[in-house]
Amino acid sequence: MSDFSITRLNASQNDFDGSLASLLAWDDSVDHQVNESVRHILAQVKARGDAAVLEFTEQFDRLKAGSLADLEMSKERLQQSLEAIPQNQRTALEAAAQRIRDYHERQNQQSWHYQEADGTVLGQKVTPLDRAGLYVPGGKAAYPSSVLMNAIPAKVAGVAEVVMVVPTPDGQVNDMVLAAAAIAGVDRVFTIGGAQAVGALAYGTESIPAVDKIVGPGNIYVATAKREVFGTVGIDMIAGPSEILVICDGQTNPDWIAMDLFSQAEHDEQAQSILISPDKAFLDSVEASIRRLLPTMERADIIAESLKSRGAFIQVADLDEAAEVSNRIAPEHLELSVDDPEALLENIRHAGAVFMGRYTAEALGDYCAGPNHVLPTSGTARFSSPLGVYDFQKRSSIIGFSASGADRMGRVASVLARGEGLTAHARSAEYRIKE
Structure with a gap:
């Protein structure tokens, strides 16, 4: 050299x-051609559901299927992969999974509340997402470690259903990736990839349920699709x-x-x-x-x-x-x-x-x-954090005023609302003020 x-x-x-x-x-910056292509794919999936996903899977992954049900892997199939991989790989995956789980359990946030002297109660309710989507690269690039890092925090958070998508170009299945899904407790696995898989997770199709958040790495088409669907669903980051x-x-x-x-x-x-x-x-x-x-x-x-x-x-x-x-x-x-x-x-x-x-x-x-390997890149560590349990939880504010509290704070709200010219706000608060 x-x-x-x-x-x-x-x-x-x-x-x-x-x-x-x-x-x-x-x-x-995303290539104009990539942007156009991704937008076309997403629009087709949104409009035509399963049929569009099947067509794009045949086109891009050279994988023909009669229905999306044919492209779903059962839990039994995941278990078969876990039993098929060499024992040293299984042992390593299970050891890594245990460490990742132990670490992330310490991140689990609990709901909390406190009561003021007049009986007013304020707090925060922490709730897991209902459903998360996990994108896993397939084909030559196989990352079982990413399955563990993305799925385990979701499960620790209490997400009821984790739906994984992984492309299998030419029907090429990676047993280690499927074994990792079995260990991590992934609920459903579809062998689809690309922008069409992101669209299916974001919008839902006849066979694939819409998710609340999409996480996981992918190529430029996947990253661009995640950027496009953000707002319809949450995403982890554009890495x-x-x-x-x-x-x-x-x-x-x-x-x-x-x-x-x-x-x-x-x-x-x-x-x-x-x-x-x-x-x-x-x-x-x-x-x-x-x-x-x-x-x-x-x-x-x-x-x-x-x-x-x-x-x-x-x-x-x-x-x-x-x-x-x-x-x-x-x-x-x-x-x-x-x-x-x-x-x-x-x-x-x-x-x-x-x-x-x-x-x-x-x-x-x-x-x-143990800590997550999904990390902020390109200087974004200035304002963002590693993927964690908190990414699969959301927080709702809890507010409960007593009669006394409503009287006391109603007077404050009244002044502020009238200052902003919002009379209905003011009167709504004033109705609760004692004479």
């Missing part, structure tokens, strides 16, 4: 802000390319850091891997590790392109400045590969998930640490 090069930036250089902005820039940012003090084995950077770069050419360190000699050592290890990787071409086009090494004055730069980036995954990660964590404000210390590889978070 003698021609390999990775962008080097220094936080002290005059044009650092502009260079960093250019590095982080990612065009998420950009995967990202990792490693802050290292220069004391971690450079081979470990190189491989951690590879772990995100191998997703696709648009993935972003960034290393920040105050130690220039260490940055050189990691680059040497990258050159040596890259030829040994199965996805070497994808990793190389990702690192060349979107990767970077950033030299900073110290770890405080490293945290400052990291907060500007607001990465999806942040590794604190330093002696005292707890101290450095105090300075971190924006990150999807933070991996503490030299032994905490980001890859563990993708599979079996």
